Amino acid sequence: MFDRTSSRMALLAAALLAARPALAQQVAATSGQPPARGATAGSPQRTLRAAAATEIHMDGKLDEAAWATAAPAGDFVQQSPSDGSPATLRTEARVLFDGENLYVGMRMHDPHPDSIMAQLTRRDQGSESDGARVFIDSYNDKRTAFVFGLNPKGVKEDFLRYNDGEGIDSDWDAVWDGAAHVDSAGWTAEFRIPLSQLRFNAAAVNAGGRWGLNFRRYLPRRGEVDFWSPIAANSNAFVSLFGELDGLQGLRQAHRLEVMPYVSSKLDHLPTADRTHFRGASTFAGGMGADLKAGLPGGLTLSATINPDFGQVEVDPAVVNLSAFETFFPERRPFFVEGADIFQFGNLNTFNSYGFTQFFYSRRIGRSPQGAIRLDDVDEEHAPDATTILGAGKVSGKIGGWSLGFMDALTNRENGQYRTSGGVDGRYPVEPLTNYFVGRVRRDFHKGATVVGGMVTGVGRDLRGNEFDPFLRSRAAMFGLDGSHSWGNRDWTLSGYLAGTRVSGSADAIARTQRAAAHYYNRPDADYLTYDPTRTSLDGHDAGLSLSHSGKWDMSATYVEVSPGFETNDIGFMNRGDYRAFSTFYGQRNNTLTPTFRNRTAYIYHNAAWNFGGDVIYNGVGTGLQAQWKNFWYSQLSGTVTLPRWDDRSTRGGPAIRRAGGWTVNAYQSTDGRKPLSFDLSAGLGADGDGGWSRNAGVSATYRPTSSVRVSVGPSLTRSRNPTQWVDTQEDPTATATYGNRYIFATVDATELAMDTRLDWTFTPTLSLQLFAQPFVSSNDFHGYRSLARPRSYDFDPFATTSDDDFTFASLRGNAVLRWEYRPGSTLFFVWQQDRNGVTDEGQFRLGDGISNVFDRGSRNVFLIKATYWLNR
Numbered sequence: 001m002f003d004r005t006s007s008r009m010a011l012l013a014a015a016l017l018a019a020r021p022a023l024a025q026q027v028a029a030t031s032g033q034p035p036a037r038g039a040t041a042g043s044p045q046r047t048l049r050a051a052a053a054t055e056i057h058m059d060g061k062l063d064e065a066a067w068a069t070a071a072p073a074g075d076f077v078q079q080s081p082s083d084g085s086p087a088t089l090r091t092e093a094r095v096l097f098d099g100e101n102l103y104v105g106m107r108m109h110d111p112h113p114d115s116i117m118a119q120l121t122r123r124d125q126g127s128e129s130d131g132a133r134v135f136i137d138s139y140n141d142k143r144t145a146f147v148f149g150l151n152p153k154g155v156k157e158d159f160l161r162y163n164d165g166e167g168i169d170s171d172w173d174a175v176w177d178g179a180a181h182v183d184s185a186g187w188t189a190e191f192r193i194p195l196s197q198l199r200f201n202a203a204a205v206n207a208g209g210r211w212g213l214n215f216r217r218y219l220p221r222r223g224e225v226d227f228w229s230p231i232a233a234n235s236n237a238f239v240s241l242f243g244e245l246d247g248l249q250g251l252r253q254a255h256r257l258e259v260m261p262y263v264s265s266k267l268d269h270l271p272t273a274d275r276t277h278f279r280g281a282s283t284f285a286g287g288m289g290a291d292l293k294a295g296l297p298g299g300l301t302l303s304a305t306i307n308p309d310f311g312q313v314e315v316d317p318a319v320v321n322l323s324a325f326e327t328f329f330p331e332r333r334p335f336f337v338e339g340a341d342i343f344q345f346g347n348l349n350t351f352n353s354y355g356f357t358q359f360f361y362s363r364r365i366g367r368s369p370q371g372a373i374r375l376d377d378v379d380e381e382h383a384p385d386a387t388t389i390l391g392a393g394k395v396s397g398k399i400g401g402w403s404l405g406f407m408d409a410l411t412n413r414e415n416g417q418y419r420t421s422g423g424v425d426g427r428y429p430v431e432p433l434t435n436y437f438v439g440r441v442r443r444d445f446h447k448g449a450t451v452v453g454g455m456v457t458g459v460g461r462d463l464r465g466n467e468f469d470p471f472l473r474s475r476a477a478m479f480g481l482d483g484s485h486s487w488g489n490r491d492w493t494l495s496g497y498l499a500g501t502r503v504s505g506s507a508d509a510i511a512r513t514q515r516a517a518a519h520y521y522n523r524p525d526a527d528y529l530t531y532d533p534t535r536t537s538l539d540g541h542d543a544g545l546s547l548s549h550s551g552k553w554d555m556s557a558t559y560v561e562v563s564p565g566f567e568t569n570d571i572g573f574m575n576r577g578d579y580r581a582f583s584t585f586y587g588q589r590n591n592t593l594t595p596t597f598r599n600r601t602a603y604i605y606h607n608a609a610w611n612f613g614g615d616v617i618y619n620g621v622g623t624g625l626q627a628q629w630k631n632f633w634y635s636q637l638s639g640t641v642t643l644p645r646w647d648d649r650s651t652r653g654g655p656a657i658r659r660a661g662g663w664t665v666n667a668y669q670s671t672d673g674r675k676p677l678s679f680d681l682s683a684g685l686g687a688d689g690d691g692g693w694s695r696n697a698g699v700s701a702t703y704r705p706t707s708s709v710r711v712s713v714g715p716s717l718t719r720s721r722n723p724t725q726w727v728d729t730q731e732d733p734t735a736t737a738t739y740g741n742r743y744i745f746a747t748v749d750a751t752e753l754a755m756d757t758r759l760d761w762t763f764t765p766t767l768s769l770q771l772f773a774q775p776f777v778s779s780n781d782f783h784g785y786r787s788l789a790r791p792r793s794y795d796f797d798p799f800a801t802t803s804d805d806d807f808t809f810a811s812l813r814g815n816a817v818l819r820w821e822y823r824p825g826s827t828l829f830f831v832w833q834q835d836r837n838g839v840t841d842e843g844q845f846r847l848g849d850g851i852s853n854v855f856d857r858g859s860r861n862v863f864l865i866k867a868t869y870w871l872n873r
Contacts, residue, residue, distance in 0.1 A: 046229045046243030048073045048213060053096035053103050060154065060179035060190045062094075062105045070094035070105075073215060073243075077230040080223065081593040087226040089186075093134070093215045095245060099252055102193045104148075106132045108217055110186030117220050117674070118152035118182075120708040121760065122768035122819065124170065126157070127710075128220045128674040132180075132189040135161070135242060137212025138200040139299070139398045142240040142448035145212065146174070146198060150189040153707070154180045154765045162341040164448055164490070165238020166349070171337035175258075175825035175870060195251070196872060199299045199397055202253035212242035220674050223598060223632060233591040233599070236550035237490040240448055256295030257873050260825070263288045264866040271836075271858025277425075278382035278417050291335065300397035300404065305335055308389055325517055325575040328356075329363065336362035339396045342405035343440050345455040346482050346497040348546040350556040352605040354581035354618065357542060357562065359478060359499065360438050360457060361573035365389065365409045371430035371468060373418055383416035383430045403442040403453070410435050413462070432472065433462040436571055449490060452483035455499075459570040463505075471512050473505035476570035480542075496545040503567045504537040513538055515653060518576050519564055523648065524739040525655040525791050528613040529564055529578075540566030540577060554587040554603070564612055576649065579617060581609035600627035615646035615656060632672040639665045642688075646792070652726050654743045655791030659724075660689025676704045680714075690794060691747075694720040700756075708762045715755040722748045727785065727805060737790045744799055747784040751845035753777045766821040773814035781843030782806055806843025810857065812836040825870030833862040 051070035072094055076087040089109055096103040108130065110116060119127040129151040136146045143164045149157040156178055160169035174197040180189045200211070215228040229243035264287045270279060289307030296302055321327050331337055345359045366389045373381055394407035414431040435458075442453035459476040463469055480499030486492065503513060511533040514521035521531040540563040548556035564578040587603030602625050609618040624638035641663050648656040664686035671678045680700040687693040698716030705711075725748040732742045759771040782805040786796035818830040836857035 046073075047210075047246055048093075048095060048243060049247040050095040050097050050102075050245055051247065053098040053101070056096065056103050056190075056192065058177050058179045058190060058192055060181035060188055061183075062107065062188050062190060066096055067094055067105050070096055073228050076215070076217060076226040076228050079225040079227055079231055079233050080591065081598050083233045083591050084230070087217070088222065088224060089217075089219065091215070091217045091226060091228075093228060095213070097195075097248060097251070100195060102136070102191075102195060102198070104134045104189075104191040104193070106134070106189045106215065106217075108132060108186045108188065113182055113184060113186055115221055116152050116182060116187055118707060119155075119704065119710075120153045120762045120765070121155055121710070122762050122770070123155065123765065123821075124157050124159070124173075125155075125760065127151070127155075129153070129155070130187065130220060131216075131218040133157075133216040133218075134191060135212075135214040135216070135239075136193075136198060136245075137239055137242055138198040140204075140209060140211055141398060141401065141444055142212065142242075143444060143451075144398070145214075145239045145242070146172075148174070148176060148178070148191055148193060150178045150180050150191065152180050152182050152187045154178065155762075156765065160341060161239060163347075164240050167341050167344070167347075169337070169339075169341050171332075171334070171340070173334075173338070175872070177824055194872075196256040196258070196295070199301070200251075201299050201400075202251050204400075205248050205251050208249070210244040210246050211248065212239060213245040214242040234550075234552050234589065236486075236493075240490065253295075256293060256301070258293040258825075259290055259871045260292075260868050261288070261290040261871075262866060262868045264864065266865075267863040269861045269863075271860060273858055274860065276380045276382055277419050278380065296395065296397070299399060300395055301339075302393070302395050303335070303338070304391070304393040305389075306391060308335060308392060326569075326573070328358075328573060331362050333362070333366075335392060336365070339394070339405065342396050342403055342442075343407065343438055343455075345440065345453070345480060346499060346542070346544065347495075348497070348544050348558060348560075349484055349493040349495040349548045350546040350558040350583070350585070351548065351554055351587065351603075352556060352583045352585035352607065353544070353546070353558045353560055354583050354607045354609050355560060355562065355579060356573075356575065357568065358573040359455065359480065359568060360571060364569075364571050365392070365436050366411060369414050369416070369430035370472065371416070371428070373416060373428050375418065375420075375428070377420045377422070378418050379421045381416060381418040384414050387414050387431050387434075388412040401444040403440075403444070405438070405440040407438045408436065429465070429467045432464075432468050435460045438571070449487065450483070450485045453481070455480050455482070457568075457571045469506040470508040473503045473509050473513065473570060475505070476503045476567070477501065478568055478572070491549055491551045493548050493550075494546070495548075496543075498541065498543045499566075500539065500541045501565075501567050502537060502539050503570065507534050507536055510535050510538055513567060517649065517652070518567065518569065518574055519578065520649070520653045521564065522653050523651075523655060526611075526613055526648070538565045538567060540564065542566050542568075542577075552589065554585065554589070556583075556585045558583045578611045578648075579609050580612070581607065581618070583607045594630075596630055598628040598630060598632070601625070611646075611648055615648060616643075617645055617648060619643040619645055632674060634668075634670045636668040637666070639663065644689075647724075650724050650726055650745075651743045651788065652729060654729060654741060654788070655738065657724070657788065658792060658794045660794070662686065662688030662692070664694075673702075678702050682716075691723045692721055694718065710758075710760040712758045713755065714757070715753070718750075718752045720750050722750070723784075725782070727782070727803075735787075738788055739791075742799070743788040744801070745786055745788070745796065746782040746805065749781040749783070749843075751777075751779045753845075753847070768819050770817045770819070771814070772816075773812065776811045776813070777808065777845070778810075779808040779843055779845035780806065804841060806841055808840045808842050808845070810836075810838060810840075812857070812859075823870070825868075825872075827868050829864070829866040831862075831864040831866070833864070835860045 054066045072092040074092050076091045078085045093106045116130050119129045121127045131151050133149040145161040147159050158174050160172040177192040217226045231241050266285050269282045292304045294302045343360050390410045392409035396405040411434045413433040415427045416430045419425050437458040439456040457478045463474050478501045482497035484495035521529045542562045544560040546558040561580040562577045566577040585605040589601040591599045604623040606621045620642035622640035626636040628634045643661045646656045647659045666684040668682045670680045683697045696718040700714035702712040724745050727746050728744045730742045754776045757773045762768040785799045785801045787799040789795040789797045815833040820828045836859040838857045
């Protein structure tokens with residue numbers, strides 16, 4: 001059967017190692033030693049002096065007299081395709097500043113301006129266009145950079161690089177202005193960046209301090225990436241290799257005050273089948289609120305929100321999850337994604353690790369209510385889709401070498417409604433009043449080469465009335481320390497963390513926690529665990545340590561352990577505790593341009609994991625090859641082999657079972673993404689000795705009929721057989737071999753078909769239309785019912801049952817978003833979302849029936865209009 005852990009490791013390795021110039025409009029790959037003519041160890045650091053600005057008109061032409069007074073930054077150096085060689089075309093950059101703004105002008109010389117590639121897309125979308133970027137380390141901490149970019153059609157992008165470039169916050173948005181212009185000499189880009197959008201300490205600058213600075217140019221027709229301060233393709237550092245910006249003395253501290261009020265109106269139309277006494281055909285709701293940002297002394301920022309609108313513009317994809325574990329979805333809400341890098345904790349510098357824990361998972365705040373009605377005579381009921389967030393605020397930023405982040409949010413007590421069969425209406429609680437707190441502190445030393453930090457999280461619930469005592473914890477806390485140290489031009493890094501948690505509540509709530517899928521204290525064969533239904537608290541720890549090397553050869557050795565009692569799901573995300581794991585990785589990458597390849601990589605890795613009782617729960621090795629060809633096509637081949645192991649989770653709290661080893665093979669191929677028509681193809685096979693198997697294939701086609709329209713269609717098909725799908729646990733005193741229970745399993749043959757379809761139509765850099773649709777069909781055929789014959793085996797007895805668990809889930813999710821940034825920082829949204837879904841008791845997959853089932857369903861339609869207005873002083 002297809003092994004998901006091994007697959008994740010292969011995908012992680014591919015993402016970390018792939019150096020694809022064809023995708024260089026995204027963040028450039030970073031690792032190795034910078035070239036001799038740039039910022040190598042012991043060589044002079046490049047410096048540029050800023051000049052005073054007079055009146056600058058944002059037209060992209062750089063024809064104001066002030067630009068001629070600024071010294072140019074030139075002599076750009078290639079990162080690819082010929083690492084360390086001089087850029088093939090000349091580029092010049094200049095910097096001006098006044099009391100309010102920083103101005104950047106870049107001239108990209110090109111003898112063939114008719115060959116300049118430029119696509120019109122919405123902001124931050126990325127495309128195969130010529131591009132110019134400026135990187136500003138206004139903290140001058142050698143770790144953090146604010147990035148601003150333009151393409152020849154004036155499309156803007158901005159994002160944040162942190163942890164010396166290792167991390168990317170693509171959701172960071174600043175309010176700034178820019179323009180581009182194509183002429184007979186090439187093209188130019190002009191940036192006006194308000195100082196209020198940067199974070200800096202004016203006193204340090206006026207005392208002689210400098211800012212980190214770099215410039216980047218991308219030429220897609222050559223696959224060429226050029227930097228002013230060189231950063232080699234194999235460099236393990238990024239921000240620390242920047243040049244410096246001098247001459248900013250006289251800079252005033254930007255006292256920022258930004259207020260963004262919003263108004264919205266929402267119409268929700270339900271299909272007939274979903275209408276109840278409490279929800280008719282249509283409901284209309286209006287809303288208003290505001291977000292506020294204020295600059296604090298030293299570069300900190302206070303962010304607050306009043307009656308926040310935390311609705312998502314883009315819907316989550318449809319999934320069918322038959323496991324005991326929760327599905328992870330990324331955060332998209334603006335208040336939480338902004339500055340999220342500061343709240344990251346416990347990130348090891350590694351190419352391969354086992355397990356996954358996110359210590360702060362902001363989607364817990366405003367989650368769907370967790371309670372349910374506990375009355376028998378209920379005919380209809382209705383609960384809110386999400387918990388109301390009464391307010392949230394955070395303080396974040398840097399003071400000297402300190403990074404600080406504090407966030408607090410309060411969610412409301414929520415009630416559902418019900419009607420009995422006798423026509424009596426009532427209300428019942430579904431979520432208590434809850435407070436969430438996160439505190440994060442980090443300290444940088446040795447120009448960012450050494451970092452130590454700590455994090456505290458806390459959740460407190462008001463459980464008055466005892467309605468939630470049986471299942472919700474009243475308190476949850478986490479405290480942790482983490483850090484890293486790099487040496488040898490930052491090629492070597494030692495990183496680690498240690499965290500502890502305590503959750504407390506009623507005996508029923510803590511007993512429920514012990515029986516949860518993350519813990520399974522009630523496993524009858526786990527003599528190292530003690531299930532105690534009387535305890536009112538649970539403690540645990542999570543720790544990790546990793547040694548890594550990055551460069552032309554990559555290596556990591558990583559150890560992680562999570563104790564059985566570690567619990568962070570109140571404000572974080574984890575699927576399981578109770579494991580110790582050791583992971584290794586070795587890879588080599590070659591970025592030398594040859595007649596055949598632009599770059600290529602090979603790697604091998606191994607993961608071994610044990611529970612705290614010493615049972616091997618995973619043991620596998622994987623390997624992979626990937627290469628970008630001279631014609632910009634990209635190929636990847638990977639595979640894993642797993643050895644026999646103990647499965648201590650499939651019985652859902654019962655004894656472990658013995659599982660056979662298996663294998664997987666995955667292949668991926670993409671064509672030249674610069675072409676108007678390009679393709680991505682993927683395929684995978686997997687099998688195990690227990691009779692499980694998986695096959696998947698997908699193709700994605702992207703077509704750009706004009707420079708402003710982009711269409712992509714991506715059908716994918718997965719077929720699999722799971723011979724050990726848990727169905728039920730039934731008490732049976734005669735089943736003495738299995739501790740008085742029957743652990744019932746079935747074989748499930750599953751077929752899933754999905755087709756992601758997108759249309760992006762950009763009218764101007766500030767006006768765009770996006771359409772997204774995802775038809776999804778999942779058929780699941782249950783057969784071969786049987787019960788576990790004896791613990792710690794793969795022996796089963798036939799089990800007769802009259803139940804029929806077959807089902808087919810069909811859905812169609814889509815949305816349309818018209819976005820107009822009618823003035824900098826102020827946006828008008830028109831949104832339409834549609835959701836059709838339903839379940840039948842048919843488990844056989846039939847393409848025609850599956851598609852017709854999707855479109856025959858009644859649809860829920862949501863129409864939303866939202867307007868924001870940015871005010872600052």
